[in-house]
Amino acid sequence: MHIVIIGNGISGITAARTLRKHSDHEITVISGETDHFFSRTALMYIYMGHMRYQETKPYEDWFWSKNRINLKKAWVKQIDTDNNHILFSDDSGMHYDRLLIASGSKSNKFGWPGQDLDGVQGLYSFQDLEAMERTTKHGISRAVIVGGGLIGIEMAEMLHSRHYPVTLLVREQSYWNNVLPAQESAMITRHIREHGFDLRLGVELKEILDDGTGKVKGVVTSEGETIDCQLVGLTAGVSPNIEFVKSSKIVCGRGIIVNQFQQTNINGVYAAGDCAQMETPPADRRPIEQVWYTGKIQGETAALNILGRPTAYNPGYWYNSAKFLDIEYQTYGMVLPVLREGEEAFYWEDANGKRSIHLVWRKQDRRFIGINNFGIRLRHTTFNHWLKQQATVDEVLRDIRAAAFDPEFFKPFEKELISAWNIQFPDHQIQLNNKRSLRARIFHS
Amino acid sequence: MSEINSSLSLANPHPANYNGTQKLGLALIAIGVLSLALAWVGIGKDQALYFFIAMLAGLMGGGLIYFYGTYGKLPAGIKNNRVFFSSIASRGALGWMLGIILTGFYISLYFFPKYLNGLISLFDPLSQLVRGKDSDQWFVYGTFYTIAVLVMGIKFMMKYRHNRYQLIRTSSVTFFQLILAWTLPIIMENLYNYGPYLSYFWPLDYDAIFPGSLSYVLKSGKLGQFVVVWGLIMTFVATPILTYFFGKRWYCSWVCGCGGLAETAGDPFRHLSDKSLRAWKIERWLIHSVLAFIIILTVLLLVDNAATGKVLGDAAGKSLAKTYSFLIGSIFAGVIGTGFYPILGNRAWCRFGCPMAAYMGIIQRFKSRFRITTNGAQCISCGNCSTYCEMGIDVRWYAQRGQNIVRASCVGCGICSAVCPRGVLKLETGPENAQRTGIQLDSHGLIPLEAVKILD
Numbered sequence: 001m002h003i004v005i006i007g008n009g010i011s012g013i014t015a016a017r018t019l020r021k022h023s024d025h026e027i028t029v030i031s032g033e034t035d036h037f038f039s040r041t042a043l044m045y046i047y048m049g050h051m052r053y054q055e056t057k058p059y060e061d062w063f064w065s066k067n068r069i070n071l072k073k074a075w076v077k078q079i080d081t082d083n084n085h086i087l088f089s090d091d092s093g094m095h096y097d098r099l100l101i102a103s104g105s106k107s108n109k110f111g112w113p114g115q116d117l118d119g120v121q122g123l124y125s126f127q128d129l130e131a132m133e134r135t136t137k138h139g140i141s142r143a144v145i146v147g148g149g150l151i152g153i154e155m156a157e158m159l160h161s162r163h164y165p166v167t168l169l170v171r172e173q174s175y176w177n178n179v180l181p182a183q184e185s186a187m188i189t190r191h192i193r194e195h196g197f198d199l200r201l202g203v204e205l206k207e208i209l210d211d212g213t214g215k216v217k218g219v220v221t222s223e224g225e226t227i228d229c230q231l232v233g234l235t236a237g238v239s240p241n242i243e244f245v246k247s248s249k250i251v252c253g254r255g256i257i258v259n260q261f262q263q264t265n266i267n268g269v270y271a272a273g274d275c276a277q278m279e280t281p282p283a284d285r286r287p288i289e290q291v292w293y294t295g296k297i298q299g300e301t302a303a304l305n306i307l308g309r310p311t312a313y314n315p316g317y318w319y320n321s322a323k324f325l326d327i328e329y330q331t332y333g334m335v336l337p338v339l340r341e342g343e344e345a346f347y348w349e350d351a352n353g354k355r356s357i358h359l360v361w362r363k364q365d366r367r368f369i370g371i372n373n374f375g376i377r378l379r380h381t382t383f384n385h386w387l388k389q390q391a392t393v394d395e396v397l398r399d400i401r402a403a404a405f406d407p408e409f410f411k412p413f414e415k416e417l418i419s420a421w422n423i424q425f426p427d428h429q430i431q432l433n434n435k436r437s438l439r440a441r442i443f444h445s
Numbered sequence: 446m447s448e449i450n451s452s453l454s455l456a457n458p459h460p461a462n463y464n465g466t467q468k469l470g471l472a473l474i475a476i477g478v479l480s481l482a483l484a485w486v487g488i489g490k491d492q493a494l495y496f497f498i499a500m501l502a503g504l505m506g507g508g509l510i511y512f513y514g515t516y517g518k519l520p521a522g523i524k525n526n527r528v529f530f531s532s533i534a535s536r537g538a539l540g541w542m543l544g545i546i547l548t549g550f551y552i553s554l555y556f557f558p559k560y561l562n563g564l565i566s567l568f569d570p571l572s573q574l575v576r577g578k579d580s581d582q583w584f585v586y587g588t589f590y591t592i593a594v595l596v597m598g599i600k601f602m603m604k605y606r607h608n609r610y611q612l613i614r615t616s617s618v619t620f621f622q623l624i625l626a627w628t629l630p631i632i633m634e635n636l637y638n639y640g641p642y643l644s645y646f647w648p649l650d651y652d653a654i655f656p657g658s659l660s661y662v663l664k665s666g667k668l669g670q671f672v673v674v675w676g677l678i679m680t681f682v683a684t685p686i687l688t689y690f691f692g693k694r695w696y697c698s699w700v701c702g703c704g705g706l707a708e709t710a711g712d713p714f715r716h717l718s719d720k721s722l723r724a725w726k727i728e729r730w731l732i733h734s735v736l737a738f739i740i741i742l743t744v745l746l747l748v749d750n751a752a753t754g755k756v757l758g759d760a761a762g763k764s765l766a767k768t769y770s771f772l773i774g775s776i777f778a779g780v781i782g783t784g785f786y787p788i789l790g791n792r793a794w795c796r797f798g799c800p801m802a803a804y805m806g807i808i809q810r811f812k813s814r815f816r817i818t819t820n821g822a823q824c825i826s827c828g829n830c831s832t833y834c835e836m837g838i839d840v841r842w843y844a845q846r847g848q849n850i851v852r853a854s855c856v857g858c859g860i861c862s863a864v865c866p867r868g869v870l871k872l873e874t875g876p877e878n879a880q881r882t883g884i885q886l887d888s889h890g891l892i893p894l895e896a897v898k899i900l901d
Contacts, residue, residue, distance in 0.1 A: 010826070039825065039826040039827050039828055041825040041826070041827045042826075042827040042828055042829075045827065045828075045829065048525075048526050048527070049525070049526055049527035049528050049529045049530045049531075050525040050526070050528060050529070050829065050832070050864075051529065051828055051829070051832050052529050055828050055831070055832045056827070056828050057828075058826045058828065058841055058842075058845060060721060060722065161526040161527065163462055194520060195520060292825045292826075293822050293823075293825075296822075319821075319822075319823070321823050321825075321867040321868060322866075322867075323866040323867070325520075325522065326520055326521065326522030326523070326607070328866065328867070328868050330823070330867075330868055377820065377868035377871070378868075379820060379821070380820050380821025380822060380823055381820075381821045384821065405820055405868060405871050406871075407608065407609075407610045407859060407862050407863070407871060407872065408610050408859075408872060409609040409610045409612075409613050410608075410609050410610070411609065
């Protein structure tokens with residue numbers, strides 16, 4: 001059986017590895033982007049000089065032939081599901097017995113005038129990175145980033161590392177406050193400004209200006225201001241990269257519609273990762289999930305189903321992480337920007353404004369719902385355990401030391417956190433567990 | 446990618462943007478380098494003191510001012526911007542030149558010290574002051590070494606000032622170099638005519654228990670006896686116990702002088718270590734061969750000595766010992782180990798050659814509480830951990846599978862954990878087999894089948 005996978009990102013590659021682990025079928029992975037799998041999350045570090053492309057490849061190049069995974073560099077143009085055939089942009093083709101589409105995302109463009117000019121780009125693919133290198137090759141006087149999310153801040157950090165001034169246009173009144181609660185959003189807003197970025201809140205992009213040769217020369221904002229720049233970063237989210245699927249019989253919505261087994265409407269055709277849209281998403285999950293680990297789990301799920309082991313997509317409890325310049329962020333469970341009905345919350349922030357913890361629980365039975373931690377590392381498995389056990393917020397706080405994951409000798413946060421809690425909730429006093437003596441800290445840290 | 450930086454700076458270079466503080470630092474460094482160069486070729490012999498002060502103030506003061514100008518005003522955080530664009534830190538033309546200069550220095554030091562005569566006299570004033578006698582090549586080397594660890598150690602602490610593990614660890618390794626490997630031997634030499642290093646033990650200090658050294662050391666009375674007993678206790682009792690509890694890092698990145706130089710002056714080159722599987726295979730053969738060599742050699746020499754030369758014959762024993770001293774002690778540890786920093790990275794000796802590291806590595810791999818744990822499934826495979834591992838461990842290989850990292854070569858520097866953008870890695874020394882609850886990924890980094898709901 002020949003299993004063909006379109007896309008060599010985390011979903012496609014996880015699928016290929018799972019297939020190889022459990023079977024001897026012929027496996028081919030197709031990508032037009034790069035010869036080998038690389039970590040998309042590390043694109044920014046290549047531009048910043050922290051790594052080169054080769055360091056972003058999680059497997060050495062011999063890995064693929066050793067595991068008998070064929071790699072083909074091509075762009076797919078069309079899929080003919082009646083004849084199990086895919087067509088490449090050079091009009092050559094390939095037969096498949098099972099097909100997995102894991103073609104990822106592309107950056108959103110919202111019909112702004114000038115959005116296709118040279119120098120306007122998102123940051124998703126290796127080609128985007130190359131475009132950024134091209135645009136900034138001879139230096140630029142300023143870049144404007146549109147959109148206040150994770151990719152926006154990454155792009156700003158990239159350009160900043162090369163000492164180019166950056167202006168960020170953010171529609172919201174505070175950074176990423178459509179995802180983060182107000183307190184964390186304020187902290188990140190402060191941190192972005194501390195790094196010297198020109199952050200414009202409540203400002204939108206109206207138009208991108210042409211210098212007469214098809215290149216960017218500036219932008220006009222919703223306030224009517226013109227900002228001169230040679231690079232415009234569009235980072236207002238991503239959407240499924242499925243243009244080549246649309247002419248086929250595979251049913252698409254915003255993404256390729258799949259059931260919980262990653263199956264499309266066509267027998268033998270599957271989709272996974274950013275490009276897939278769940279018909280009925282699991283609880284607390286969006287139909288299209290664009291994070292690294294869901295791509296990984298969906299790739300694995302698709303592979304198991306291809307092998308005839310019916311397996312439903314089960315991402316478990318929500319979690320995520322990111323880094324905003326120097327501040328790390330993790331979240332476990334659900335902390336929404338605005339509390340839902342019946343939820344209660346507690347927020348603690350360190351005096352220096354670089355560390356914080358935000359806890360959310362259900363009022364009626366005090367069941368723990370989620371946590372945001374900034375500048376503090378917490379243990380994934382411990383929180384997963386608490387969510388599974390339906391622990392109360394009081395239990396979580398009492399045992400919070402068990403979840404601490406900061407490096408040794410880091411300034412502990414637990415006592416400050418608990419004393420702030422005890423002041424705010426005198427009726428629910430907490431006594432920290434696991435007081436760590438010096439001896440215990442040395443020998444059982 | 447497209448940008449290559451030809452600056453000589455090892456600290457976040459951007460020539461267009463030097464601030465006033467950095468320029469002042471660079472000017473002082475230039476004066477220091479000039480004084481050193483002039484003295485080396487023999488100019489200023491009569492004013493050695495002034496040249497020495499100019500050299501010392503220029504290199505140390507200038508260096509510190511420059512680094513302060515570089516890091517002091519930036520927000521605390523990871524500072525790896527442009528590392529791979531730097532010619533000197535990324536095997537560009539300048540990196541190769543620096544490699545050749547350092548290698549040449551080591552070859553002169555070990556085999557042709559007369560070429561260092563100018564430098565040696567430059568250090569006479571200091572040597573007279575602290576030891577009451579003229580300098581020699583080893584005094585020059587030890588002093589330079591200590592200055593490098595001090596200045597670059599302070600630079601490292603500025604760079605990682607947000608990370609208390611790095612601050613404490615670097616203070617420790619700098620302290621041991623300055624006090625145990627420089628000051629104390631000088632004091633003891635003044636007092637007892639014998640200046641042992643209390644922070645080096647067999648098998649790294651390979652001839653520590655050779656019959657020849659033993660009889661020499663024991664001649665210096667009570668101190669000599671103490672040093673021998675101290676060394677034996679450290680090698681055979683303290684090392685296994687400490688390595689069991691803390692991993693080999695208690696020595697390699699907290700105490701050892703070779704490690705001290707690697708962690709401070711060598712830090713800008715840490716990303717140059719080879720992460721390939723092939724390099725790991727070479728590492729295992731090479732380092733364990735060196736360990737076997739020194740064990741066999743030492744045992745042979747001791748047995749031979751006990752049998753008054755009847756086993757080996759004096760000449761054969763001596764020539765074997767000389768072979769080790771030349772190949773391993775000088776060429777591997779010095780010329781390649783440090784001279785090749787800009788080519789092989791800062792831990793080539795520690796990774797491929799050091800018998801002490803090999804010995805502790807075996808304990809760490811098979812019987813130690815030390816490991817680097819992975820934070821559930823938070824890893825995004827970005828590769829910062831592997832890139833900045835000075836020991837060439839492909840940390841990401843484990844992290845993306847949710848596996849603990851238990852590797853013989855890990856010196857516990859903690860940089861993988863520091864550069865991780867998602868808070869995934871933690872150096873831990875809790876009890877063995879501590880079970881953590883929650884998801885355990887399978888050996889392929891995937892959710893295990895039985896954890897996924899299977900429908901019929």
